[in-house]
Amino acid sequence: MKHQNPVTIAVVGLGAIGGVIAGSLAALGRYDVTVCVRTPIDRLVVERPDDTVDISIRALTDAADAEPVDWVLLCTKAHQTPMVAEWLTRLCGPRTRVAVLQNGIGHAERLAPFIGTATVVPTIVYYNGERLAPDRMRFRRAGQYELAVRDDVNGQAFASLIEGTPMRVLRSADFVTLAWRKLLINIVANPITALTLQRQAVFRREGIKALCVAVLEEATVVGRADGAQLADDEATQILATLLTYPADAGTSMYFDRLAGRPLEVETLTGAVVACGERFGIPTPLNRMLLVLLQAISDAA
Template structure:
């Protein structure tokens, strides 16, 4: 196959869906970088299921430079992906970072050998049923959003003709914080309660969510995001329209006993709050509780 050489690093729910969709375009030459070899990926979308052949690498030493790296590891796993980035990247490579949180460039650039780093906001729900089986659920609006710039159109072109819709925005920091606002309630609350999004139908959970959001909105404004006076209420209202049966990445990680991405979510709010002298007691509580869970998961064989 000829075409754009693309490496997808990380084959969880987000990475599995990205790899499946990118593989559907004949213009893409896709290689998946993962811990185990997978020759075929089952991809569920709407009422259809497809079996998609994969080209998989399990050893970074066998990787070669590519045009695009789609980095889909959890934020806390960027350092462990450094060996892949070292082999895949050159200054001509673009790394699209499909991760939760903020500060994507700061996390990834030190490992990317001069490659261009493009942050992407992920809106789609990718659920991994098995190592070789993923499902795409559209939430609302775009599935991915990237900042306006030189590489934005080229990134969107990677997904042309696939189920993934890519948006481009000059107001990326505001949308990035709005996505973070969703994540600072969705992920910790589903993980701690071990329930899917239907748990947010409870009035007490809604009140707790508004308190967490109010803190995060104040911090986001201090960081430069253009957030409305009733942003917390709007986020919660939008969030309540999400499919109640959908899970979150932290919910699935918690059930599986994996380390959690809490530092990139509520941890980012707490850290930014400290920079601006803003109190974040509820986000700090979420961070403390889930760091405890994450640390215990990391020690479990």
């Protein structure tokens, strides 16, 4: 059924990921886009590879002012989900779709307590975003696609929503494998940059490459047990992908540590360790990284 009015979209979490996609959707001019923020803004600037978006934007700072929308794009860190519970409750109705643009696995289970009968659309994010100011973001490509979804009716609806933006969407029948492959990237990219306080140039070091492969090989055993169809040389493939990213690009965990914020460690490295425990698979390297990152996060 066609909408008589513009499709309504609420973006919850205006960090690097949320800011980029909010600006790109608003620039299309065919949607009613609202951003849900702590710091009020009236414009949003997104620096993209081929142009710069500079557009007025509607911002809400109080969840009490929110009403149900057609789409919620949840772009907070995964561990921050309970902090935006009131936003989700107010924005979600029976016909709402919630695209979860968060790291990790288990998107639907994480959202279930907060969205009532709304529909979860698990989404994998591949693009690199950087928050330069509360109202200014930088978008950089990091592969063949910017986003991935299941190839079902909800994934197709999300792909249609994004159509016309610079975001390329992959639809896949094997979302579990895609989710694990993204998780594998995150369990080396985020911890290593956060622990060394270096951007992605650090992955050009031979010792770091060897460490990454060992961490990844350990995690791929867990991923296969969880149903992911991972190749025998998955670890080296993931490292090769990581080395295609710009050397001066940061990661979300790197930026969080610089800012003294808690780290998204439980959803990434913690997910591998927890899944390993569930299947009785030892994960000593990932557990070591988890302990170190937890100490940093707790101090923050």
